[in-house]
Amino acid sequence: MDSEELRNAGLKVTTPRLKILTLLEKSAERHMTADTIYRLLVEGGEVIGLATVYRALAQFEAAGLITRHHFDSGQTVYELERGPHHDHIVCIRCGRVEEFYDKVIEERQREIAASLGFTLSDHALTLYGECNSQDCPGRQG
Amino acid sequence: MDSEELRNAGLKVTTPRLKILTLLEKSAERHMTADTIYRLLVEGGEVIGLATVYRALAQFEAAGLITRHHFDSGQTVYELERGPHHDHIVCIRCGRVEEFYDKVIEERQREIAASLGFTLSDHALTLYGECNSQDCPGRQG
DNA sequence: TATTCAAACGATAATGATTCTCAATATAGA
DNA sequence: TCTATATTGAGAATCATTATCGTTTGAATA
Numbered sequence: 001m002d003s004e005e006l007r008n009a010g011l012k013v014t015t016p017r018l019k020i021l022t023l024l025e026k027s028a029e030r031h032m033t034a035d036t037i038y039r040l041l042v043e044g045g046e047v048i049g050l051a052t053v054y055r056a057l058a059q060f061e062a063a064g065l066i067t068r069h070h071f072d073s074g075q076t077v078y079e080l081e082r083g084p085h086h087d088h089i090v091c092i093r094c095g096r097v098e099e100f101y102d103k104v105i106e107e108r109q110r111e112i113a114a115s116l117g118f119t120l121s122d123h124a125l126t127l128y129g130e131c132n133s134q135d136c137p138g139r140q141g
Numbered sequence: 142m143d144s145e146e147l148r149n150a151g152l153k154v155t156t157p158r159l160k161i162l163t164l165l166e167k168s169a170e171r172h173m174t175a176d177t178i179y180r181l182l183v184e185g186g187e188v189i190g191l192a193t194v195y196r197a198l199a200q201f202e203a204a205g206l207i208t209r210h211h212f213d214s215g216q217t218v219y220e221l222e223r224g225p226h227h228d229h230i231v232c233i234r235c236g237r238v239e240e241f242y243d244k245v246i247e248e249r250q251r252e253i254a255a256s257l258g259f260t261l262s263d264h265a266l267t268l269y270g271e272c273n274s275q276d277c278p279g280r281q282g
Numbered sequence: 283t284a285t286t287c288a289a290a291c292g293a294t295a296a297t298g299a300t301t302c303t304c305a306a307t308a309t310a311g312a
Numbered sequence: 313t314c315t316a317t318a319t320t321g322a323g324a325a326t327c328a329t330t331a332t333c334g335t336t337t338g339a340a341t342a
Contacts, residue, residue: 012289012290012337012338012339013338013339014289014290014291014337014338015291015337016290016291016292017290033328034328034329035327035328047292048291048292049291049292049293049294050292050293050329051291051292051293051294051329051330051331052290052291052292054328054329054330055290055291055330058330068213070211070212070213070215071211072209072211072263072265074211074217075328076215076328076329089253089254089257089259091259092262092263098257098259100253100257102249102253104245104246104249105246105249105250105253108243108245108246108249109246109268112230112241112243112246112268113230113268113270116230116239116241116272117272117273117274118230118232118239118268118270118271118272118273119270119271120268120269120270121233121269121270121271122213122233122268122269122270123266123267123268123269124213124265124266124267124269125264125265125266125267126264126265126266127250127253127254127259127261127263127264128261128262128263128264128265129254129259129260129261129262129263130259130260130262131257131258131259132258132259133258153308153309153310153318153319154309154310155308155309155318155319155320156308156320157319157320157321158319174299175299175300176298176299188321189320189321190320190321190322190323191300191321191322192300192301192302192320192321192322192323193319193320193321195299195300195301196301196319196320215329216299217299217300
């Protein structure tokens with residue numbers, strides 16, 4: 001249950017936090033901006049403040065429940081942490097986001113950091129390209 | 142000369158654009174925010190507007206003269222395009238930025254994109270870690 | 283279950299980054 | 313040099329995010 005997740009994260013269980021967490025879990029779109037989350041909740045009839053959404057997201061991130069990404073569009077999107085680490089590939093036409101994990105790249109990164117005198121603690125890898133989804137506006141045919 | 146670069150990029154040669162381009166070339170720090178660029182110019186006695194800096198940077202980026210990065214700090218930094226492609230590693234304590242290029246990772250990326258049905262057009266890879274620079278505040282010893 | 287108090291809330295003001303507006307100015311070509 | 317147009321600087325406007333503040337709520341305890 002979501003209450004458990006919050007308690008385990010050391011956060012007080014409150015109605016707004018549960019609403020946000022539930023939305024993140026149920027939503028088909030896994031990468032959302034704070035404003036999108038806020039709007040979806042309000043449109044769904046919930047009473048919640050935008051500031052609360054930002055506050056909760058910051059706390060969720062600090063607790064490791066969600067991850068924050070800065071794709072090239074410049075906007076900040078949040079993603080629920082589920083399953084193991086992965087990176088992203090974003091379609092530059094339709095914005096679709098796919099996830100992937102590559103052992104080779106992960107290992108190389110650690111080696112590179114070490115060779116430069118860094119202790120690797122995190123990384124952000126995003127590929128950009130054109131997808132061939134049926135719905136992608138830039139698709140030929 | 143800088144005028145050449147602008148002309149080749151299809152941009153009119155103007156004083157403000159030359160000032161910005163020159164600063165980017167001469168500055169020791171290769172990754173700067175728009176505001177930093179603006180402030181450095183003003184401190185150097187130049188008369189220039191912040192809006193002009195933003196405009197010029199956007200045009201330079203469109204022309205391929207510079208690249209824009211979004212590191213995890215959330216701020217947008219600009220970097221003069223010189224030499225071949227490279228990725229970045231950022232110290233999470235002191236903010237120092239190093240550059241690197243890795244053939245293995247570059248190749249893997251293309252393979253991954255293809256396997257997911259994408260035609261790769263770009264990517265952003267940034268590693269985060271703790272550096273062992275003499276000046277890094279988090280350094281032990 | 284009622285009490286209590288710090289933590290969290292919602293509304294909104296404030297901030298910081300970026301973009302827009304517009305009158306004045308500078309550029310490139312005739 | 314002259315002209316038409318693009319660019320500029322200053323400041324207003326916008327957008328995302330954070331801070332403020334009086335009110336409400338969660339959870340520990342009586």
